[in-house]
Amino acid sequence: MIQYQYDNKNIIKKRAYITQEFMKLSPNIKSKRIKEISPEDIKILFELYDKVFLNKHLENNFPGNFKFSLSKRMTRSAGLTLCPKNIGERKPEEVIIEIRIGVNFFFQYHLLERDKKVCEIQSHHALEALQLVLEHEICHVIEFIYFHQSSCKGNQFKTIARNLFGHTSSYHELPSNREIAKEKFNLHIGDKITFDFEEKILEGMIYAINKRATVMVPDKKGQYADKEGNKYNKYYVPVGKIKKCEIKG
Known part of the structure; x- marks a missing residue:
């Protein structure tokens, strides 16, 4: 020993x-x-x-x-x-x-x-x-x-x-990835955000933050559904490519 x-x-x-x-x-x-x-x-x-x-x-x-x-x-x-x-x-x-x-x-x-x-x-x-x-x-x-x-x-x-x-x-x-997303990019789980995907701007919600952010985007033909039956597709997006939606009102 x-x-x-x-x-x-x-x-x-x-x-x-x-x-x-x-x-x-x-x-x-x-x-x-x-x-x-x-x-x-x-x-x-x-x-x-x-x-x-x-x-x-x-x-x-x-x-x-x-x-x-x-x-x-x-x-x-x-x-x-x-x-x-x-x-x-x-x-x-x-x-x-x-x-x-x-x-x-x-x-x-x-x-x-x-x-x-x-x-x-x-x-x-x-x-x-x-x-x-x-x-x-x-x-x-x-x-x-x-x-x-x-x-x-x-x-x-x-x-x-x-x-x-x-x-x-x-x-x-x-x-951690989550702390960096919060402190450096002001991103949190539940935030509504937009990001570019194949020359389109998609809008969704941050579901999780690990190496990248997991974003759920509403889609009637989506593979994932919530308790209310709303359907979504899942995207993994680098936090640096995410933009928060402006709060209106």
Whole structure:
């Protein structure tokens, strides 16, 4: 079991060192603002953490493999660690643990000016936010390897996260798509809006906001119906291409 424990000053120093080293090694990220990213970037960052915080413990003691992936569909969790449910029944060298990163949180990090904490630590730029998310996932990796299950609500996880990285929470406060739509574009669920579609201007209502806004447009031949029997078609529209209807009267 990994027994490393660092004080806050040492953690900050190690994290800052990784920031600088990563920008030298990454094929896509050369500044603290993230515009492009690949699974290879996450692999490089993970290996730096293993080296700097864990003295290559994972490289030297885990015979299985790590996989790194990106998702644009993750709208709540900024990171996710996936592990076979039967990890304890498999040969260690056959185990694959996957770390998946929700990239939109980091692409749109700069769109709002406010505090952006991750695991109760104030992040100062998108790269630092990514590091803090990966730190959280590394704690899951450690639990999966040594205990074959992991929960960030458990005391064991909280101890690992606090000792290694100074985390005192398992949540992030990074800008969400819904918050950006509200603060930057003044768009809310239920708003009546218009948008261009195939050289036509359609009018509808915002039903949901994720990566794009889900807009329901009235249509007598529509595939969707409400409780009153009104029919609609569904459109997925980038929030930047939406215009709110003027309030008359």
